[in-house]
Amino acid sequence: MVNTMASTSFHYNVNNLSSEDLIHLYRTILKPRLIEEKMLILLRQGKISKWFSGIGQEAIAVGVTMALKKEEYILPMHRNLGVFTTRGIPLTRLFSQWLGKASGFTKGRDRSFHFGTQEFNIVGMISHLGPQLGVADGIALASKLKHKKQVTAVFTGEGGTSEGDFHEALNVASVWQLPVLFCVENNGYGLSTPTHEQYHCEHLADRALGYGMESHILDGNNIIEVYTKVLELTESMRKQPRPILVEFKTFRMRGHEEASGTKYVPQDIMDAWASKDPVVNFQSFLKEKGLLNDAEVIAIKEDILSEINTHLERAFEEEPIHSTIEMELYDVYKPYDYKDIQPNTETPSIRFVDAISQGLRQSMEQHPDLVIMGQDIAEYGGVFKITEGLMEQFGKDRVRNTPICESAIIEAAMGLSIAGMKSIVEMQFSDFVTSGFNPVVNYLAKTYYRWGQQADVVIRMPCGGGVAAGPFHSQTNEAWFTKTPGLKVVYPAFPYDAKGLLATAVNDPNPVLFFEHKGLYRTIRQEVPQDYYTLPFGQASMLKEGHEVTVIAYGAAVHWALETLDRHNHISADVIDLRTLQPLDSATIFSSVRKTGKVIILHEDSLFGGIASEISAMIMEDCFEYLDAPVKRVGSLETPIPFAGPLEDQYLPKQRFEEELKLLLQY
Numbered sequence: 001m002v003n004t005m006a007s008t009s010f011h012y013n014v015n016n017l018s019s020e021d022l023i024h025l026y027r028t029i030l031k032p033r034l035i036e037e038k039m040l041i042l043l044r045q046g047k048i049s050k051w052f053s054g055i056g057q058e059a060i061a062v063g064v065t066m067a068l069k070k071e072e073y074i075l076p077m078h079r080n081l082g083v084f085t086t087r088g089i090p091l092t093r094l095f096s097q098w099l100g101k102a103s104g105f106t107k108g109r110d111r112s113f114h115f116g117t118q119e120f121n122i123v124g125m126i127s128h129l130g131p132q133l134g135v136a137d138g139i140a141l142a143s144k145l146k147h148k149k150q151v152t153a154v155f156t157g158e159g160g161t162s163e164g165d166f167h168e169a170l171n172v173a174s175v176w177q178l179p180v181l182f183c184v185e186n187n188g189y190g191l192s193t194p195t196h197e198q199y200h201c202e203h204l205a206d207r208a209l210g211y212g213m214e215s216h217i218l219d220g221n222n223i224i225e226v227y228t229k230v231l232e233l234t235e236s237m238r239k240q241p242r243p244i245l246v247e248f249k250t251f252r253m254r255g256h257e258e259a260s261g262t263k264y265v266p267q268d269i270m271d272a273w274a275s276k277d278p279v280v281n282f283q284s285f286l287k288e289k290g291l292l293n294d295a296e297v298i299a300i301k302e303d304i305l306s307e308i309n310t311h312l313e314r315a316f317e318e319e320p321i322h323s324t325i326e327m328e329l330y331d332v333y334k335p336y337d338y339k340d341i342q343p344n345t346e347t348p349s350i351r352f353v354d355a356i357s358q359g360l361r362q363s364m365e366q367h368p369d370l371v372i373m374g375q376d377i378a379e380y381g382g383v384f385k386i387t388e389g390l391m392e393q394f395g396k397d398r399v400r401n402t403p404i405c406e407s408a409i410i411e412a413a414m415g416l417s418i419a420g421m422k423s424i425v426e427m428q429f430s431d432f433v434t435s436g437f438n439p440v441v442n443y444l445a446k447t448y449y450r451w452g453q454q455a456d457v458v459i460r461m462p463c464g465g466g467v468a469a470g471p472f473h474s475q476t477n478e479a480w481f482t483k484t485p486g487l488k489v490v491y492p493a494f495p496y497d498a499k500g501l502l503a504t505a506v507n508d509p510n511p512v513l514f515f516e517h518k519g520l521y522r523t524i525r526q527e528v529p530q531d532y533y534t535l536p537f538g539q540a541s542m543l544k545e546g547h548e549v550t551v552i553a554y555g556a557a558v559h560w561a562l563e564t565l566d567r568h569n570h571i572s573a574d575v576i577d578l579r580t581l582q583p584l585d586s587a588t589i590f591s592s593v594r595k596t597g598k599v600i601i602l603h604e605d606s607l608f609g610g611i612a613s614e615i616s617a618m619i620m621e622d623c624f625e626y627l628d629a630p631v632k633r634v635g636s637l638e639t640p641i642p643f644a645g646p647l648e649d650q651y652l653p654k655q656r657f658e659e660e661l662k663l664l665l666q667y
Contacts, residue, residue, distance in 0.1 A: 010276065012224045012285050019291050026286055027300055029062045029223050032081040033279045034304050035091070038312070039098070040254075047316075048098055052112060053254035054079030056221070059278035060185055060248045062086050063226030064153055067234055073139045073418070075123045075132045075154040077185070078113045079252065083155075087120045091311035101318045106451050107331070108321040115451040116418075123418060124451075129156065130165025131439045133182070134408035137169055138415020138423075140178040140241075145371070145397055145421075149238045152415075153181040159190020161207070162198050168408030173243035174211040175403060181234065182245045185220060187252045192264040205247040213243050220248030221278040251276070332485050334454040334509045338536050341503070343529030350528050353521035355495035356460075357386045359502035360424070362532040364394050367422050367506065373400045373409050374426030374460075383428055384462060384521060406436030410459065414443055417456040422506060430461035430515065431475045444511035445486030454509040455486075458502075464517040464556055464604060465636075465652055470643035476555065476604045481513045482581050482611050488537060489582040491515040493558035495526040497579055500535030507534065517556045517604075524559070538583035542592075546572030549665060550592040550599040552615060554578040557602045560654045564661065571665065581611055589615065590622055597628035600664050602657050607635030629667035634660050 014022065036055050042048045054061065061082030065074060076083040084094060097104030098112060105115035116123040123139070125132050136154035143150040160166060161184060173180045184204050188195055201207065208215030216233070219225050226248065233244055251273035255261045262270065286292040350358070364370050372387065378401040381388030391399040402409045406427065413423040427433050433440065444455040465474040481487050488510055492498040498516065505512040543562065551573050553561045558577045565571055574592040578585065593599050599619060601612040612633040619631050634657045642648055649655075 010219065010222060010281065012222065012282070013228070014224060015228055017224070017228070022286060022291055025062070025066070025223055025227065026282060026292070027304070028066065028086055029058050029082065029279055029282060030300065031085045031304050032058050032062070034301065035081060035085065035308055038308055050112065052078040052256070053252065054081055056253040056273060056277065057185055057187060057250045058082045059223040059226050059282075060183065060220045060250060061155075063223050064155075064181070064183055064230050066227055067230035068151060068153055071121060072150045073121045073123060073136070073152045075125070075136050075139075075152070076113065077125050077129070077155045077157065077160075080113070080155055083122060084113070084120075087122060089117070089120055089122075091307060092314045095312050095315035096318055099315055099318075100321055101315060102321045103315070103318055107323070110450045116453055117451070118418075118453070123453075126442055126446075128438055128442060129160040130163035130169075131407070131411050131414075131443050132156075133160075133165050133169035134172065134411025134439070135415040135418065135443070136180050136182075137172050137176075137178055137408060138412035138417075139419045140173070140180045140415070141176065141371075141412060142416050142419030142421050144176075144178060144241055149241075151179045151181055151234045151237045153183055153234075155183045155185060157190060158184060158186040158188070158195055158204060159193065159198055161204055162190070165407055165411070168403075168405035169411070170208070170211045170213065170243065170245065171403055172405060172408045172412060174213050176400075177242050179237045179241040180243045181230070181237065182243060184245065184247045185250055186247050187250050188269070189252075189256075189265070192256070203247060205245060208245040211243075213245055215245040215247065217247045217249065220250030221276045221281070223278055223282050253277075331452075332449050333488070334448050336508050336510065338504065339507070339534065340536065341532060341534045343500075343533035344531045346530050347527040348530065349525050350495055351522050352495045352498055352516075352524045352526075353384060353386060355499040355526075355528050356502060356516060357388070358528070358530075359499040360387065361390060361393070363424075363503055363506040364390065364398065366503075366532060369420070370422040370424065370506065371398050371400060371416060372424045372426065373402050373413065375402055375404060375428050377401060377426055382426060384518070387426070406432055407439055410436040410439040410457070411443065413457040413459075414439065414447070414455055417454060422456045424458045424460060424506065426460045427462065429473045430463035430477055431472050433459070433461065433477070437480075440481070440487070440511070440513075441484045445484045447486075448510070449486055455511040456509045458505045458512045458514055461513055461515045462518050463515050464519050465641050465648055466519040466556065468643060468645055468648060469518075471640040474641045474648075476515070476517070478513070478515055478581055479605055479610050482614070486511065487582060488512045488580070489515070490537065490580050491517075491554045492579055493517075493520070493553075493555055493577050495524060495528045497535060497541065497577075499528055500533050501537070501579065503532060504534045504537060508537070515555065519556050520559070535579075537580045538585055539579070540585035540588045541577040541579055542574065542588065543577050544573055544575040546574055547596055548572040548598065549661070550574045550576065550589070550596045551602065551661075552576045552578065552589060552599065552612075553602040554581065555604060557604050557653075557657075560657060561602055564658045567658075571661070584615075586618060586622075589619065593619055593623045594626045597626055598664055598667070599627075600632040600634065600657075600661055602634045602653060604652065605635055606638050607633055608638060610635050629664055632660050632664045
């Protein structure tokens with residue numbers, strides 16, 4: 001419990017704060033401390049499963065939150081309980097969240113503080129720590145674009161500053177002059193690793209110089225200093241949007257989580273920081289100034305404890321959470337009411353690359369809040385010139401060149417979505433998505449399922465071989481994402497489909513990976529309506545109909561299959577262009593297989609682990625009795641894709657498809 005006998009160990013400069021302000025600060029910092037003490041008791045009793053304590057650091061969360069306006073977003077970490085209590089979240093909901101009850105924020109799908117709430121403008125962290133820094137950039141970008149004059153505050157620890165996301169997020173915020181308050185809680189240890197093994201500079205605030213950013217060092221245990229200085233900084237940031245890095249010197253008096261303990265901390269350090277307890281010291285200061293007496297302290301504590309116990313009782317009384325398979329699957333994607341917009345009759349012949357460019361332009365016209373971000377996409381028009389002319393029409397605010405930092409830009413796109421905007425992110429090559437893989441599969445894909453927040457983001461993925469670009473510019477890596485619940489994956493083969501599906505991808509509030517085969521950009525032409533139109537996801541296209549065999553493909557592989565069949569026009573085949581891989585049109589596949597009895601699946605990706613394997617398994621499970629031969633899969637070699645033309649030709653499955661098709665028909 002809070003020690004009432006300690007004396008003040010540091011100076012408080014109350015400035016213009018009234019006695020009422022000071023008492024309110026005390027109540028606000030005391031509340032998370034008393035909740036934590038209760039949680040530690042429940043943890044020992046086995047009534048909660050885990051706890052990440054912020055005891056000793058409460059002044060930072062409380063002071064920062066109080067300094068911000070309620071409509072401004074805060075992105076806290078897992079020991080910033082004071083953010084949630086200061087924003088006034090009903091305790092029943094917090095306790096239910098920690099107990100995995102339905103009244104929490106994640107329907108039992110995630111724990112502790114891994115959640116957000118639009119109602120209270122809080123965006124919780126994920127265990128990877130770093131991504132929320134870039135998300136804060138996106139929220140602040142939206143504020144700047146909409147001229148809201150709002151600040152976004154985001155928390156990390158000194159350990160989190162070692163992650164690449166920290167560098168990328170600060171760099172983007174500085175380049176774009178975004179009003180982000182980067183709050184670094186330097187508590188001396190990343191779990192058990194001391195700071196001298198995390199970074200090699202005297203102060204983390206010194207890093208700001210390299211980004212051209214303003215920085216400050218504050219005593220993170222001094223509630224008055226935190227509150228008044230952050231209040232001053234945020235007022236300035238609203239008037240002059242810019243990022244600021246604040247390093248809060250502090251200490252956590254408990255382990256990383258309770259099972260960790262604190263044996264790795266020398267006792268003299270523990271004792272020194274115990275004397276700087278933010279709650280004890282502030283309480284002593286108020287008593288010394290005659291603003292509180294013992295009776296009033298007891299009354300305040302009893303009032304807060306009564307609230308805690310009442311809400312805990314309600315949370316424990318709540319029934320265990322219940323769900324169904326149908327409900328769980330339904331919540332993976334935000335429901336989307338597709339609107340079919342028919343094209344006009346004017347259909348000039350254009351290239352695949354022109355169809356994508358038209359689709360981008362018309363989506364920008366349809367959605368004034370749509371932002372496109374990517375490397376070299378503004379004045380230069382992108383490496384494939386797809387965005388050429390868009391900056392001149394829509395301006396650099398909406399067509400944004402980015403630094404080379406895929407992770408932070410994908411995270412910023414997530415932040416834009418949280419702030420109610422749409423975005424398209426161009427990977428210069430789909431290969432480079434590896435540098436932003438974590439936010440795609442762990443943030444975009446999971447956010448709606450976890451706490452109902454849509455990720456309204458399209459990631460354009462120029463991909464594929466046949467252009468002699470070698471191992472790092474030629475991959476077709478759709479299989480990495482088709483197995484990730486929460487993502488949609490689109491892979492058109494024709495200009496008409498590319499334009500219509502791109503429009504739908506932008507309209508859809510869920511994250512979409514939109515694959516564009518580079519080899520098709522300037523080699524395939526088709527009549528495409530000039531006007532804006534949409535095409536539905538999850539509907540394959542039947543390009544040819546026959547009775548001997550079902551051919552399933554997507555992307556460039558569709559054209560390889562058609563070329564092969566043109567050379568063998570005696571073969572009677574259903575040719576299915578999947579168009580979208582997630583959702584997948586299994587009904588069209590099964591209907592065709594039941595008719596033909598034989599099926600061959602062709603894709604450009606290497607064979608093992610590709611989507612052909614999943615489709616083959618689905619056919620074996622649902623259509624086994626209709627098959628007259630084993631399902632045949634054809635893909636590229638199990639090697640990285642090589643550069644030299646003869647090697648690349650050997651790698652790709654184009655020729656092998658013809659051989660395997662003949663063997664299948666002879667079976």
